Amino acid sequence: MSVTTLVLDWFDDSKRELPFRNTTNPYLIWLSEIMLQQTQVKTVIPYYKKWIKKYPSIQSVANARQSELLKCWEGLGYYARCRNFHESARIILKNHDGIIPSNWEEFRSLPGVGDYTAAAVLSIAFKQPIPAIDGNARRVMARVLGLRKFSKRNMSIMKSTLCKWIHETRPGDFNQAIMDIGACICFPTNPDCMSCPINNYCKAFISGNPVRYPLKKKHKKIPNHTVVAGIIWRRNQFLIQKRYTNGMLGGLWEFPGGKVEPGEPLIDALKREIKEECGIRTKIIKQVGFINHAYSHFSITLYLYHCKTKGEPLAQKRTHKWITPGEIEKYAFPKANHKLFAILNNYGWYI
Numbered sequence: 379m380s381v382t383t384l385v386l387d388w389f390d391d392s393k394r395e396l397p398f399r400n401t402t403n404p405y406l407i408w409l410s411e412i413m414l415q416q417t418q419v420k421t422v423i424p425y426y427k428k429w430i431k432k433y434p435s436i437q438s439v440a441n442a443r444q445s446e447l448l449k450c451w452e453g454l455g456y457y458a459r460c461r462n463f464h465e466s467a468r469i470i471l472k473n474h475d476g477i478i479p480s481n482w483e484e485f486r487s488l489p490g491v492g493d494y495t496a497a498a499v500l501s502i503a504f505k506q507p508i509p510a511i512d513g514n515a516r517r518v519m520a521r522v523l524g525l526r527k528f529s530k531r532n533m534s535i536m537k538s539t540l541c542k543w544i545h546e547t548r549p550g551d552f553n554q555a556i557m558d559i560g561a562c563i564c565f566p567t568n569p570d571c572m573s574c575p576i577n578n579y580c581k582a583f584i585s586g587n588p589v590r591y592p593l594k595k596k597h598k599k600i601p602n603h604t605v606v607a608g609i610i611w612r613r614n615q616f617l618i619q620k621r622y623t624n625g626m627l628g629g630l631w632e633f634p635g636g637k638v639e640p641g642e643p644l645i646d647a648l649k650r651e652i653k654e655e656c657g658i659r660t661k662i663i664k665q666v667g668f669i670n671h672a673y674s675h676f677s678i679t680l681y682l683y684h685c686k687t688k689g690e691p692l693a694q695k696r697t698h699k700w701i702t703p704g705e706i707e708k709y710a711f712p713k714a715n716h717k718l719f720a721i722l723n724n725y726g727w728y729i
Contacts, residue, residue, distance in 0.1 A: 381576050382543050382552065388575035389555035394419070394562065398426060399554070404478040404503035405436045411498045412459050412490065416674070419561075425454050437476050440467035448629050448710040455713070457627055462490025480504040502550030509540035510553040514560025520592035521564060524581030527593055566594075602677045606648040607635030607718070608685040610660055614728070615700040618709065619655065622696070631699075631709045633682065633718070644681055652685070655696065659688040666725070669717040682718050703727045 393399070396419065398410035409429065413422045429450055433439045439447065444464055451460040466488040470478055479485045480503075486496040497510035511519070516528060519536040545552045563570045571583045582588035610617040610633075618631045636651035638644060645662055652660050666682040701709070706719065 380543075381579055382545050384575040385543075385555045385559070386545060386548060386551060389551055389558065392562070393554065393558055397423060402503050404480075404499055406430065407503045408478065408495070408499045409463070411495050412463050413454065415459060415495075416456055417454065421454070425451070436467050436470055436478060439464060440471040440476070444623075444629055445710065449708075452630075452710040453713060453716070457630060459490060461623070461629060462488075465489045466491065478503075480506070482506075482508070498550075498553060501544075501553050505547065505549055507541075507544045507546055507549040509537055509544055510557075511536065511540065512557055512560075514557045514564070515540075515553075517566065517592060518556055518560045518564045521569075521582035521588055522576060522580045524585070524591060526591055600672075600676050602679060604638040604644075605635060605678045605680045606638055606644050606651065606683065607633040607680060608648055608652055608660060608662070608683050609633055609666065609722075610652070610656075610658070610685045610687060611728075612687050612700055615702055617656070618699050618701060620697040627712050629710070630712050632712060632715055635680075645683070648683055648685075656698070660685040661688055666718070667721040669714060669721070671714040671717060678714065680714055680718070682721070 396410075398406055401407065410422070410426055413426055413429075432450055433442060433447075442464070444461065447460055447464050448457060451457060454460075469488060470476060474484075478499075480500065482496060482500060485491060485500065486493070494510055494512050497508040498512075500506040501508050501510055509515075511533075516533075516536065519539065520526070520528070520532070523532075523535060523539065525532045525535065540556075543552070559574060559576075563574050567589060569588050571577050571580070571588055574580065574583070577583045580588070582591040585591075617634060619634055621627050621630050621632060623629050634652050634655050635648060636655065638647040642650075644665075648662060649660065652658060663684040663686060666684055668679060668681040671678050671680060699709070703722070711719075
């Protein structure tokens with residue numbers, strides 16, 4: 379029996395039941411693929427359901443404000459995915475009459491769409507026989523072919539092999555099957571090789587030591603930065619400001635503050651950052667607390683202080699709002715800010 383048949387038979391019996399499967403709607407498939415980038419399935423599912431209830435079509439995404447979309451995305455992370463999806467939806471509405479293109483060049487050219495996303499959407503929604511190679515598929519193919527490194531040559535071998543194996547009329551099912559084998563059987567450590575439908579074709583399994591494939595990356599220790607932020611009060615309102623759209627966490631709201639320089643006292647750093655960012659002098663009252671938060675390439679220890687304005691007018695350097703604690707739900711904040719909100723909810727908001 380061929381690899382293709384074995385893979386599809388296994389998929390028919392054992393595929394994961396997910397809310398974005400059993401559909402050929404390119405909008406729903408694309409949305410799920412964007413949300414699943416660097417994010418676990420169990421995390422994505424509630425966000426996906428909430429999103430499609432509020433934005434049931436590509437047109438509804440295009441017509442929405444970015445701030446509304448970011449609020450719906452809040453907590454899912456990697457917010458550039460959301461901003462790019464919004465921009466792509468607007469391009470599709472303007473240039474393609476609201477119809478998601480099925481042409482590789484046109485779809486691949488949209489903001490945030492890479493080779494994997496294009497292959498996944500075009501194979502699942504439009505039944506085009508294009509291999510979709512994500513992290514799971516790379517691991518499966520490295521083991522099946524006995525490849526230890528993801529070199530350019532080895533990646534070419536993987537792709538050409540998948541091009542031979544992919545089913546002509548069920549290319550989307552085949553791609554999802556390979557991904558599911560990687561997610562449910564071919565684990566990075568302790569793979570369940572005896573449950574794999576193609577173990578007889580797998581060089582890593584036959585070798586008797588499948589975890590040698592592929593070669594494991596050496597993870598570098600990520601740096602930790604000390605950051606300060608101020609909850610600046612003006613009567614019963616506090617100041618929030620919006621991050622620049624094109625930067626990290628772009629379009630989200632936060633307390634003013636920033637990174638502490640080496641050897642710099644926390645309070646001095648906070649005064650400096652607030653003056654630089656807001657053009658306002660403040661009186662720092664007391665520390666609220668601190669949180670630790672990890673991003674993909676670094677982590678932070680974030681200290682929050684209660685502050686009061688000294689009356690100078692606020693410079694219009696960044697978009698800002700004065701809000702009350704009850705208005706937080708109107709704005710999208712990073713996860714680190716929500717950790718600070720939890721401290722404030724426990725110990726009291728006001729000075």
